[in-house]
Amino acid sequence: MNTQEILEKQQKYLWPSHLTYYKEPLPFARGEGMHLYDVEGNKYLDCFGGILTISVGHCHPKVTAALTRQIETLVHTSTLYPHENPVLLAEKLAELTPGKLQKSFFLNSGTEANEAAIMLAKQATGSQEVIALRHGYSGRSALTMTLCGQSGWRIGGTHVAGIKHAIAPYCYRCAFKLKYPDCGMACAKDIEELIRTTTSGRVAAFLAEPILGVGGYIVPPPEYYEIAVEIVRKYGGVFICDEVQTALGRTGKYWFGIEHWGVEPEIMTMAKGIANGSPLGVTIATPEIADSLQGLTISTFGGNPVSCAAALATLEVIQEESPPEHVHEVGDHLRQGLEELYKKYPIIGDVRGKGLMQAVEIVRDRDSKEPALDAVAALFEATRKMGLILGKGGLYGNALRIAPPLIATKDDMDQALEIFDYALAEVLD
Numbered sequence: 001m002n003t004q005e006i007l008e009k010q011q012k013y014l015w016p017s018h019l020t021y022y023k024e025p026l027p028f029a030r031g032e033g034m035h036l037y038d039v040e041g042n043k044y045l046d047c048f049g050g051i052l053t054i055s056v057g058h059c060h061p062k063v064t065a066a067l068t069r070q071i072e073t074l075v076h077t078s079t080l081y082p083h084e085n086p087v088l089l090a091e092k093l094a095e096l097t098p099g100k101l102q103k104s105f106f107l108n109s110g111t112e113a114n115e116a117a118i119m120l121a122k123q124a125t126g127s128q129e130v131i132a133l134r135h136g137y138s139g140r141s142a143l144t145m146t147l148c149g150q151s152g153w154r155i156g157g158t159h160v161a162g163i164k165h166a167i168a169p170y171c172y173r174c175a176f177k178l179k180y181p182d183c184g185m186a187c188a189k190d191i192e193e194l195i196r197t198t199t200s201g202r203v204a205a206f207l208a209e210p211i212l213g214v215g216g217y218i219v220p221p222p223e224y225y226e227i228a229v230e231i232v233r234k235y236g237g238v239f240i241c242d243e244v245q246t247a248l249g250r251t252g253k254y255w256f257g258i259e260h261w262g263v264e265p266e267i268m269t270m271a272k273g274i275a276n277g278s279p280l281g282v283t284i285a286t287p288e289i290a291d292s293l294q295g296l297t298i299s300t301f302g303g304n305p306v307s308c309a310a311a312l313a314t315l316e317v318i319q320e321e322s323p324p325e326h327v328h329e330v331g332d333h334l335r336q337g338l339e340e341l342y343k344k345y346p347i348i349g350d351v352r353g354k355g356l357m358q359a360v361e362i363v364r365d366r367d368s369k370e371p372a373l374d375a376v377a378a379l380f381e382a383t384r385k386m387g388l389i390l391g392k393g394g395l396y397g398n399a400l401r402i403a404p405p406l407i408a409t410k411d412d413m414d415q416a417l418e419i420f421d422y423a424l425a426e427v428l429d
């Protein structure tokens with residue numbers, strides 16, 4: 001099918017059909033490594049990796065081989081019957097994750113993983129109230145939409161009771177109009193005030209992303225998590241770390257984003273890049289928390305042998321080809337290039353991120369920080385024309401997200417930076 005035929009059927013048979021970064025939606029036909037090819041055969045350097053799902057590149061031969069082997073052997077039996085793939089994957093995750101995290105429950109998405117995490121935290125603590133973050137994103141079920149701290153993602157005014165949103169550690173647009181480090185970490189300390197004034201005084205959990213992904217790669221200051229989590233524990237809650245975007249080396253140096261902050265969560269969720277594009281979600285918890293579950297819970301497709309085979313192969317490839325040290329090095333290179341562009345183009349208001357998870361905020365000027373949405377739209381058209389795929393995020397939709405597959409090289413990043421430079425020049429012309 002050509003582009004037009006796909007678009008006509010999309011409009012007629014799919015909803016929502018308007019979610020696209022471009023004036024004209026962009027249907028892809030094929031992917032290989034760092035590259036995507038549209039249905040007309042045009043080639044693109046992929047710096048958004050299927051919204052951070054493609055950890056080790058499109059159609060990595062080792063992942064494809066593992067998937068094929070499993071599909072030819074046994075596709076599914078359900079979680080009622082144990083299978084070696086989920087067991088091996090859970091063992092591997094227990095080895096890699098920080099602290100005492102050990103027991104995994106497999107699902108199909110980040111939304112489900114966060115749902116399970118909240119259920120578990122409520123069971124373990126006997127409390128019902130949950131603290132989430134403004135600017136955070138947690139998924140698309142009623143509960144996880146309520147956890148979101150962005151109005152656009154809370155469709156229909158969704159409201160599940162008992163969720164309170166703390167001020168985000170968003171230094172570039174500090175809600176207190178303070179500057180780090182003179183701020184004294186007011187945002188983290190305000191969580192105590194939030195709990196004491198808006199809850200019963202006992203909370204089940206604090207759910208937060210180490211780097212707020214959909215929020216536009218907001219990176220909390222180094223002290224943030226230690227202060228925030230200590231307060232939450234004081235009021236009986238556990239820390240649920242949402243690593244749906246940040247897990248498995250994405251942020252460089254470490255396997256998990258939260259390791260940059262040196263805090264050990266009681267529960268962690270993962271999805272997206274764990275199986276290189278196959279659907280898989282994980283809620284991993286300490287044995288004490290995991291074993292507190294009462295009653296029955298099941299995910300029919302969760303932890304199916306095929307997705308787990310893909311995840312096992314993906315982990316192996318990350319270890320062999322793009323371990324956290326590689327991501328740190330290439331991410332640093334990308335960051336330096338973005339800092340150079342910051343010096344050149346005043347419409348770049350902020351550069352932030354870790355590893356291969358970097359963002360720039362596009363603003364009218366650095367004093368007003370007003371989001372420049374027309375420039376963002378023009379940048380997307382220009383980069384598309386020049387063969388570069390970027391992501392978008394942030395409450396205002398003005399954060400460009402650059403998150404290529406972890407196998408990206410410095411040369412790939414130089415190419416992306418060069419295109420981005422040309423695009424910025426074209427838009428400002």
Ligand SMILES: Cc1ncc(COP(=O)(O)O)c(C=O)c1O
Pocket residue numbers: 108109110111112114137138139140209213214242243244245271272
């Ligand atoms: C941090 C975070 N948590 C949860 C989710 C929800 O994951 P899914 O779309 O797989 O349900 C997302 C998706 O973007 C996410 O970025």
